[in-house]
Amino acid sequence: MNIACVQMDIAFGAPEKNKQTVVRYMEQIAKEADVVVLPELWTTGYDLTRLTHIADENGEQTKAFLSELARTYRVHIVGGSVAKKVADNITNTMYIVHRNGDVVCEYSKLHLFKLMDEHKHLQAGETTGIFSLDGVTGAGVICYDIRFPEWIRAHTLNGAEVLFVVAEWPLSRLHHWRTLLMARAIENQCYVVACNRAGKDPNNTFAGHSMIIDPWGNILAEGSEQETVIKATIDISEVQRVRARIPIFADRRPDVYKIFEKKD
Ligand SMILES: O=C(O)CCC(=O)C(=O)O
DSSP: OEEEEEEOBOOTTOHHHHHHHHHHHHHHHGGGOSEEEOOTTTTTOSOGGGHHHHSEETTHHHHHHHHHHHHHHTOEEEOOOEEEEETTEEEEEEEEEOTTSOEEEEEEOSSOOGGGTHHHHOOOOOSOOEEEETTEEEEEEEGGGGGOHHHHHHHHHTTOOEEEEEEOOBGGGHHHHHHHHHHHHHHHTSEEEEEEOBSBOSSOBBOOOOEEEOTTSOEEEEOOSSSEEEEEEOOTHHHHHHHHHSOHHHHOOHHHHHHHHTTO
8 A cells, every 4th residue: 555645734724725735745746555544633724713714614615626626536525524513513533534525534633632722612523533444443543642641542443554644733742743653553463654744834833754664663655854754555464464473462351450440
């Protein structure tokens, strides 16, 4: 499976401009990719105070835009995330679109990031982000979610072989980003495909450094801080090879872990 992560800069609060950027990248990269991945909130950036005006009503425009791109370029799209408006609520929502244009999964960010005021403007999701593309089981994960290993583990216990992480991760915590992604890959013995944004907004400078990591923790591709596209080919049978070599899933002791649940 050939993966391409579009580590784009995001024009603040300007969905149409950002869509043009995505179209430009699709024209360049989609031919050689099976899956194209976009970053978190790629239509608006963190223009949170204006989201009530610029969020996508029911995600309809985003779904139509990504479906058409997927069909035109015959490529699966892990559509980063966008601000989706439903009645009075706005969620930070990822759409996974099959190359035939069908939306195969919708996942809204579960853990809102208070340090960037998300909880004041967004509603947290309540569902998982598991999906299947070409027989590969993926899981959608949004930014701050990577700090919750129990949430990620629940996905790999339920079949996820590739974690697709989309983010607007700041440069000031680049070392957390790299370390957490490596840890999630090694501890879950799965691929991690992580697409961060590049550039700045009025409040933050973002880290870039999108990464594609194999289940042994080898870095197959990593971006710089600048806008770029990173690419790698992943071999899904590697997941089973690594899991057979050090069988952590078989060696878990969930019967004993329950001791702590009783104290809650
Ligand atoms: O956890 C972090 O340090 C960054 C998280 C973040 O920027 C986000 O979830 O948008």
